[in-house]
Amino acid sequence: MRIRRGAPPATPRPRPARMRLADTVRVGGAGLRARPARVFLSALGIAIGIAAMIAVVGISSSGREDLARRLDVLGTNLLTVAPGQSFSGPAAHLARDAVDMVARIGPVESVSAIGRTEAKVYRNDRIDPALSGGIGVYAARLDLPATVRTAVVGGAWLNPAQEAYPAVVLGPKAAQRLGVHRPGPDVQVWLGNRWFTLVGLLSPTPLAPELDTAALVGWPIAERELGFDGYATTVYARTVPASVGDVQAVLGATANPENPSETAVSRPSDALAAKQAADDALDGLLLGLGAVALLVGGVGVANTMVISVLERRAEIGLRRALGATRGQIRTQFLVESLLLSTLGGLAGLLVGTAVTTTYATYRTWPPTIPPWALAGALAATLATGTLAGLYPATRASRQPPTEALTAP
Structure with missing residues (x-):
């Protein structure tokens, strides 16, 4: 009886398990909980930038709303x-x-x-x-x-x-x-x-x-x-x-x-409008300073994430050895950066809103924060977190498992 020899049947390559969004957020948040002091200081930079931008826009908008109300009463x-x-x-x-x-x-x-x-x-x-x-x-x-x-x-x-x-x-x-x-x-x-x-x-x-x-x-x-x-x-x-x-x-x-x-x-109403226009020019300068503070905060987040990748090479290697893909590692650190920026952004929104409300109340102005300012602050926060975490996340995903596991 002749035995027919041939190549063994191909074994299907196992597909990596897909991580749910909740799992990704939980894994990203674990890195933040492990280093609370560093997270606080990094988020503080984002908070200062967002708070400055919200306060400048809010106080300016409150002043314009007060001027509009006064002109409605006084007439133009x-x-x-x-x-x-x-x-x-x-x-x-x-x-x-x-x-x-x-x-x-x-x-x-x-x-x-x-x-x-x-x-x-x-x-x-x-x-x-x-x-x-x-x-x-x-x-x-x-x-x-x-x-x-x-x-x-x-x-x-x-x-x-x-x-x-x-x-x-x-x-x-x-x-x-x-x-x-x-x-x-x-x-x-x-x-x-x-x-x-x-x-x-x-x-x-x-x-x-x-x-x-x-x-x-x-x-x-x-x-x-x-x-x-x-x-x-x-x-x-x-x-x-x-x-x-x-x-x-x-x-x-x-x-x-x-x-x-x-x-x-x-x-006379033109003089009031001109004064408001001059105030708006100064507000533009202050808004630029807030953007600079936000940029500095973003650099701080990027620095924190780079250090985090260096300190957690063993963790990255272990996860890669257990089957985690490069995309999952990259997503983990990117989500961690976004969470860090979001914490700072939310704190900045609260502080900026509080400053606007307090100042407007002191000046007997109607507190006004345009919806576009809130949406812009949120978008700036997410953009900062994405840009700050993109390089550290990419660097973490490219580490070979063997080198990461043997890192001191």
């Missing part, structure tokens, strides 16, 4: 016109009846004015005349609060019975500099070399900041007692919102028909 339809530069020699001034002429512009809803006087105001008559505190004394029309949308927080505004008598209303900064906290019939200030009774205190006026440091008296008594010439130095015009540009184009010529070029027309 307030225009001002004041005397500009005179080229003829004498000091430029508006027309004496500038208020009435501006009021005849169709889209103008309300108009008011103030006029600067040369008088000084002091807390009493014993103050050195040189110590005026930078407080300006202005004649004011009775419709001023309604036009500029300011409120009287103490006492009352001037009325027709008071404007011809020595009564004064102070802006908030003027009252602070004079050391006055409440109005009343027994509270007087020394103004224009005579006593004026304090009848009211104004709230801050963002669209007319000159009123914050002003002492406001009636138009008639300013002309009679303070040497006021009757010319308005600032005219405030509240217009229909859709016609702001049209009114702005004719406001100067209307307030000073003889010399329209000698007027300065402005929109």
Whole structure:
């Protein structure tokens, strides 16, 4: 009987067991639990970078939201016109009846004015005349609060019975500099070399900041007692919102028909928007510094992972000898790097949110953190973890099992 010889049947190559996601995360987390101090310090760098970025974006967004709310209340339809530069020699001034002429512009809803006087105001008559505190004394029309949308927080505004008598209303900064906290019939200030009774205190006026440091008296008594010439130095015009540009184009010529070029027309809300734009430029710089801190944190994570690979060569060799593939080793260390970055990122999100909320509450702003900032911080965290762990993971997967097992 002949025995047929041939090659033995091929033995199928065993396929490595596939690790589930939960197993991969558990194995990656085991490396972090073994070195808590090193993990904390590495995650701290990521946390600082993320916290700085969230705080910068959050505080900036909160400031913009507060500005938007204030402008909704104050309106962006307030225009001002004041005397500009005179080229003829004498000091430029508006027309004496500038208020009435501006009021005849169709889209103008309300108009008011103030006029600067040369008088000084002091807390009493014993103050050195040189110590005026930078407080300006202005004649004011009775419709001023309604036009500029300011409120009287103490006492009352001037009325027709008071404007011809020595009564004064102070802006908030003027009252602070004079050391006055409440109005009343027994509270007087020394103004224009005579006593004026304090009848009211104004709230801050963002669209007319000159009123914050002003002492406001009636138009008639300013002309009679303070040497006021009757010319308005600032005219405030509240217009229909859709016609702001049209009114702005004719406001100067209307307030000073003889010399329209000698007027300065402005929109106070533009100044607030410009200030916010300047703040945004500074925020960009701070955001860049936060990105640098995040980069430094990523370098720290990469350094930690490289050291971890060097210290755990025996573990890597044992796992390879037991059947773990290069892909599984690579995934293990990559997941470990991602977990480390995620811990720092979550801590940074919490700290950045807390800083934003605390600062916004202190400034009475609405705390606002855009969703894109949170999503961007999370994406930056994952990208940092991936990039920081890619090289150490690849290096770990390329170690031969025999060399890893014989490593000291």
